[in-house]
Amino acid sequence: MPLGPGDAEAGLVAARRAVALRPLYPPNLLVLAEALAKTGDVSGAREYYARARDAALALPASADRDEWLREAGQGLQRK
Numbered sequence: 001m002p003l004g005p006g007d008a009e010a011g012l013v014a015a016r017r018a019v020a021l022r023p024l025y026p027p028n029l030l031v032l033a034e035a036l037a038k039t040g041d042v043s044g045a046r047e048y049y050a051r052a053r054d055a056a057l058a059l060p061a062s063a064d065r066d067e068w069l070r071e072a073g074q075g076l077q078r079k
Helices: 008-021 026-038 042-057 063-077
Strands: none
Touching: 008 026, 026 042, 026 063, 042 063
8 A cells, every 4th residue: 555645654664664675775764864854853864864875975976876965965954
């Protein structure tokens, strides 16, 4: 059953599952960071934006890597 656009808790569960399967894949870490932010866990979101940045930095240069770094940087700049 697909998740509804407003179901932040279900999104958080799905994001945690994705990170459990591929813990060093930046998009999974970014999705978890965003889900944590949407559920009000600001410190958890910052932690996962930082993890996404670090995971992306460990990869060879690419357009995807640049996009992941941009997204992580934007997330880390949020208050």
